Amino acid sequence: MSAESPHTANTPVTDANPAVDGSELIRFDKVTKRFAGNTVLDNLCFSVDSGKHVTLIGPSGSGKTTILRLLMTLVKPDEGTIKVGGDYLTHEERGGKLVPAGEKHIREVRKNIGMVFQQFNLFPNMKVLQNIMEAPVQVLGLSKDEAEARARELLDMVGLADRCDEYPSRLSGGQQQRVAIARALAMRPQVLLLDEVTSALDPELVAGVLDVLRDVARTTDITMLCVTHEMNFARDISDQVLMFDGGKVVESGSPEKIFGDPDHDRTREFLSAVL
């Protein structure tokens, strides 16, 4: 079984520094994903370079969210492989063969990836500060003091320094989402996945969340993969836009190109429907 594609064959497996701008950080190689016989992703190939901000657009059901969920290992691909920083995400090589990876391998690769969910998914049993500190302490092994300092700094950045002693249920949706962004950033991921992070918010709360994300995009070198219906936001922050339909990339290019002068009718139709 040779799942190695030619352009990745020489990628060093571990000691590469994927944070270096421009090198390939994420690669989907012939990934297929089906749900109950329905093919959501069809032999999908694409790659994302380190430090880039990539927006996935396309009609609902086109598999955008599935791509993020695959990267977060919330679902596993039926066929094909995904590499992050040169390492297979849900596979590992054993005796020259590519086999489904064990939990240990997955956690090792997954530590570079963070995700913000549509529904925030804060832990209701922890106050805001604890929500952010929990994983750095438990998973990264930071001391409580270090984790707290990091959490307070991030809360300050998202403008919620005064809410650290509240339970999430006491916060508005927009505030919860900003806490969720801080929580993901506290793990210092190389890749941040944003899954329709403003779709569950009341309209007046959307801007605050997007401002925070613009800030993150501007001030960090975190690679961002973003599924959104906020086309203005996509235009603002993206280096690259991928248009999906039917589980395949229809078209990819700079935001100017995709939003200004797309090559494909399918893209044009979609944009005229949402803009």
Next chain:
Amino acid sequence: MMTGAFFENWFLPGIWITLQVTFFSAALAFVVSFVVGVLRAAPSRIVRILAGAYFEIFRSTSSLVFMFWIAFTVPMLFHIQFYGMAAGVLALGLTYGAYGSEIVRGALAAVPAAQREAGIALNFTRIQRLRRIEIPQAWPEMLPPFNNLLIELLKGTSLISLITVADMTFSGNLLRLVKGESAPIYTLLLVLYFVLAFLLTRGMRLLERRAKAKIGQAPEKTGLFGGLRSRSSIDAVTGTAGTGGAK
């Protein structure tokens, strides 16, 4: 109706024995509930099957027969003699633990999948997710059915009178033999079980309130948004709660 000496020598110690058996059986059942309940959702199929088998076997055997078996058959077969109360505690704890495992399994399964996913996204291990996220959130949901089970267990302790442990029921029966009066004694026993069960329920309610407060669910005593506080945790995590209130 009851002589003071008898009350002091038999009845009070009987109540004490009932309480002890309840306490130790509940402690054992609690541990079994969690171990078996968690393992019934283990990633390994073999572990799941074994835990499931435990549940099926112990929920489907009679506590009383099992108690007889431990008290009278085990000493013959394995030459291990259980002190009477230990046999009772073992039988009750293992049986009620099987029921309890269903409570734990169900409550854990009811934690929204999104919480598990958030835990994965933060790279927690399975154990960490259980310990820090899933069990704390499931805990308040477990308390009302655990309360039911605890009361069942309290009443079930009367079975140990049949392996001659001098609990409340045993003392009552003894007194009936001495006095030849059934009605007042059985009535007294019923009332006593009720009082004990009632006290346990009050204690469990208190635990439940505390547990809910700990996951941010309970109404706060003061505060501007008191009226909004009675929503469920599910509302809170799906973001339908308080969107207009807190800002």
